[in-house]
Amino acid sequence: MERLQSCSFQYQLSICGHRTLKEVCLPGRYGRVIVSSNDNRFVIKTLRKSELKVYLEMLPNYYRHVKKNQASLLRKLYGLHVVRPAGGIKVYCAVWGNMMPSEICIDKCYDLKGSSIGRACSKTIVEDRAILKDLDFDFCFYLDPLVRARLLAQVKYDCEFLEAEGIMDYSFLLGIHIEASHEGSIDENASRSSSAKKKTDDTSEQNESSELTLADICDLLDRPGFKFGDRLPARAVRAFRNEMESKSYRSCTSAQECFKVLLIFGIVDFCQNYNMKKRIEHACKAIKYDSKSIKTVNPKAYSSRFQEFLSAVFLPEESD
Known part of the structure; x- marks a missing residue:
């Protein structure tokens, strides 16, 4: 239980930085805002409501598939969230594992x-x-x-x-x-x-x-x-x-x-x-x-x- 709470806390620290949330909540660019988390471990992408619905409906089967196929090429999904800035409208976003390592040059x-x-x-x-x-x-x-x-x-x-x-x-x-x-x-x-x-x-x-x-x-x-x-x-x-x-x-x-x-x-x-x-x-x-x-x-x-x-x-x- 303590390990789960620790992982949850680290996850929040990683994705809830001021710059990250500010970029995610930019108006009028749904599905087109892609930003990295503070520690570069995650990628956050805004979604349309219809896209969020697809992910939610798929989620149980997606979990079973990636658990059964540990070598799966499907990008790892860590979270689906709704953010509502003060005075703004709801923004839907997905948090994925960052596939591109920062320690090597991607040519x-x-x-x-x-x-x-x-x-x-x-x-x-x-x-x-x-x-x-x-x-x-x-x-x-x-x-x-x-x-x-x-x-x-x-x-x-x-x-x-x-x-x-x-x-x-x-x-x-x-x-x-x-x-x-x-x-x-x-x-x-x-x-x-x-x-x-x-x-x-x-x-x-x-x-x-x-x-x-x-x-x-x-x-x-x-x-x-x-x-x-x-x-x-x-x-x-x-x-x-x-x-x-x-x-x-x-x-x-x-x-x-x-x-x-x-x-x-x-x-x-x-x-x-x-x-x-x-x-x-x-x-x-x-x-x-x-x-x-x-x-x-x-x-x-x-x-x-x-x-x-x-x-x-x-x-x-x-x-x-």
Whole structure:
């Protein structure tokens, strides 16, 4: 009981800072305010009332799912709250575990849905970090075949859960930390930040952890608490969307850019059901665009496309 009270007190201290609450209660930006807690352990995002309702209805099954699947990629939900500032209106918000560690440099961050229509190359800035979208994404990641198989199996379990709950329009949030480049550089800013990072003492520790992966990570897969999206080492290769969709991007030649990377990822924003508004949106967009390329599709089609997209992003490392 005392431990529970202590955790509750620490949670309140973390999320109830003056700056945090002030940012959360900004008027007129529901669903678009995302701030970090005082200690950077949590991320707080404002919600629409309809989104809050979806989370509340899903909550018992969500709890059972993440408890059964400890390696679940679904972002961990810590709290759903209503804040009413003096003289203001109610603000609904969710508190999530912060996926992006502050101790390493995130060179690229993407919000991916596996669709192209409406996923323009426009940047969203969150906590001074640019969040890119599908049309900006040009990577494939090579993993040990066993790790890849287990990762895609977990994606399948999570997508089946969301499909059963009638949820669509969720995203794969992906952060990339570049450790080394074999050919060229990702871009000027990434090269500069990556070079600066190599000069710190933390880099040696990161390199040591990455050396464990391809040989030892398979031994970690069945251990309690293992998280696929917590700095998973991989070999990244520059790709193009049409090559990823055709699954023809299978090897790294001297003309291609290859990177040694750490990946931080998870499934986020799973609060949209396929309601009448989304059905109408799908019908309207399907007249103009290929119905398979628009993001607004029914939960079964969304789940299938999401899994197919990630199976083209994460490829098996070929043996020498």
